[in-house]
Amino acid sequence: MIDASRQGRVDAAFMTLAETLTSEYDVVELLHVLMDECLKLLDVQAAGLLLSSGHGDLELVASTSEGAAFVEIMQLNAGEGPCVECFETGEAVSVADVATMKAEWAEFRDAALREGYHSSYGLPLRVRSQSIGALGLFRTSPGELDPAEAQIARGLANIASIGILHERVLRESSAVNEQLRHALDSRVVIEQAKGVLAASAHVDVERAFDMLRAHARHHNLSLHDVARAVVERTMTITQTPRGTR
Numbered sequence: 348m349i350d351a352s353r354q355g356r357v358d359a360a361f362m363t364l365a366e367t368l369t370s371e372y373d374v375v376e377l378l379h380v381l382m383d384e385c386l387k388l389l390d391v392q393a394a395g396l397l398l399s400s401g402h403g404d405l406e407l408v409a410s411t412s413e414g415a416a417f418v419e420i421m422q423l424n425a426g427e428g429p430c431v432e433c434f435e436t437g438e439a440v441s442v443a444d445v446a447t448m449k450a451e452w453a454e455f456r457d458a459a460l461r462e463g464y465h466s467s468y469g470l471p472l473r474v475r476s477q478s479i480g481a482l483g484l485f486r487t488s489p490g491e492l493d494p495a496e497a498q499i500a501r502g503l504a505n506i507a508s509i510g511i512l513h514e515r516v517l518r519e520s521s522a523v524n525e526q527l528r529h530a531l532d533s534r535v536v537i538e539q540a541k542g543v544l545a546a547s548a549h550v551d552v553e554r555a556f557d558m559l560r561a562h563a564r565h566h567n568l569s570l571h572d573v574a575r576a577v578v579e580r581t582m583t584i585t586q587t588p589r590g591t592r
Contacts, residue, residue, distance in 0.1 A: 414462035428455035540574035
């Protein structure tokens with residue numbers, strides 16, 4: 348159970364994160380706000396966030412301290428550790444006592460102890476069944492996160508996942524919209540060029556279009572660029588025998 352005072356802080360934190368999502372959107376700012384909220388809401392002293400590059404490799408994108416960044420980078424270099432494992436399995440990984448953890452994570456253990464971290468908690472960032480990153484939480488004393496804090500941590504990880512997905516959708520939508528705008532603009536220019544060429548070459552508009560395409564292909568130019576040049580009168584196209592493409 349989350350007490351009333353903590354619940355108020357949690358509500359305020361999620362409102363802050365929601366406002367970050369609905370304002371002029373910057374995923375990097377969102378992730379750094381999320382890191383700050385981890386320190387305010389949870390009994391942790393540092394946090395780091397790793398994201399998949401899209402090629403299966405994890406990269407550090409945000410941290411609350413140089414120490415947390417160092418520990419995360421050592422995990423990445425070794426290819427093993429709680430954040431790496433939770434990313435690969437899609438399940439949370441808790442290390443209650445870094446000093447007694449399994450030997451195969453020696454690089455992570457040594458880096459964490461060097462920076463004064465004695466326990467760690469890794470949470471996967473997921474979109475449906477796909478892991479897209481990991482949230483690492485570090486404490487300066489041994490012990491597990493209590494259930495209420497673990498629940499809050501999962502909520503923060505989910506917010507991060509939503510924010511990253513939202514950014515990717517916006518980026519992809521922007522690319523699609525740009526392509527659509529280019530296609531529509533090109534269509535207008537091509538129609539204008541067809542009219543110009545039809546009048547100057549005394550042909551119908553279908554034949555004018557054939558001439559535009561043939562010229563673009565022959566000179567390895569884009570149809571848009573050829574049409575623009577015809578409209579601006581910087582290019583002259585002479586009629587070629589029908590059927591030439």
